[in-house]
Amino acid sequence: MQRKKIVVLTGAGVSAESGLSTFRDAGGLWEGHDVHEVASPQGFANDPELVLRFYNLRRRQLEDVKPNEAHFAIASLEKKYDVVIVTQNVDNLHERAGSTNIIHLHGELTQAKSVLPPYNVYDIGYKDIELGDLCEKGGQLRPNIVWFGEAVPLMTEAAMVAGSADIFIVVGTSLVVYPAAGLIDYVSAKTPKYIIDPNKPIVNDFHKNINFITEKATKGMVALADKLLNEIN
Secondary structure, X not given: OOOOEEEEEEOHHHHHOOOXXXXXXXXXXXXXXXXXXXXXXXXXXXXXXXXXHHHHHHHHHHHHOOOOHHHHHHHHHHHOOEEXXXXXXXXXXXXXXXXXOEEEOOEEEEEEEEOOOOOOEEEXXXXXXXXXXXOOOOOEEEEEEOOOOOOOOOHHHHHHHHHXXXXXXXXXXXXXXXXXXXXXXXXXXXXOEEEEOOOOOOOOOOXXXXXXXXXXXXXXXXXXXXXXXXXXX
């Protein structure tokens, strides 16, 4: 018997409970710098050292935190379901919790990529990237992050995955950051949808079969995972 497919869209609210701060928490600022100064191609062109320092600090912070109950609850669904995570997060906490199929829409903090074609990607773990760190072709390395103003290359794949979901879960994101927020539009009207958010987000009336769980990511996801796992013998 073929397993049902669960697609989980996750956002910053999942990682926040592990202690990873978000831009939104700080009013879109980091050390007094606007988000676009440290997360855009123009920002990198203007002050590459500042941008590299920002991501180096985020990478060190990531090494010090651990997955939380929400990450482990999502991973537990793989016992009985085909699970695909589509995440807006650039951390590796889903992987560390045991999830095996993850689409990182906005890139990965533990990777670097060259600024020169073919834009090769390198796994760097938690190491810093410094000005002068070059690829084999002599191109400066930058974080493998989708910055503001850049295309989201995995969006088409994510939309196809969302369209194939038997169950669709949204957790840790308030469905306001596009294009990821638009993924729910690709989900069949017949598909059960669960939105976990302490503040019930506004959803268009044409979306059907939506169940709101007004809890934080950890509490809501643990309860939902228990429910879904108990539904399968």
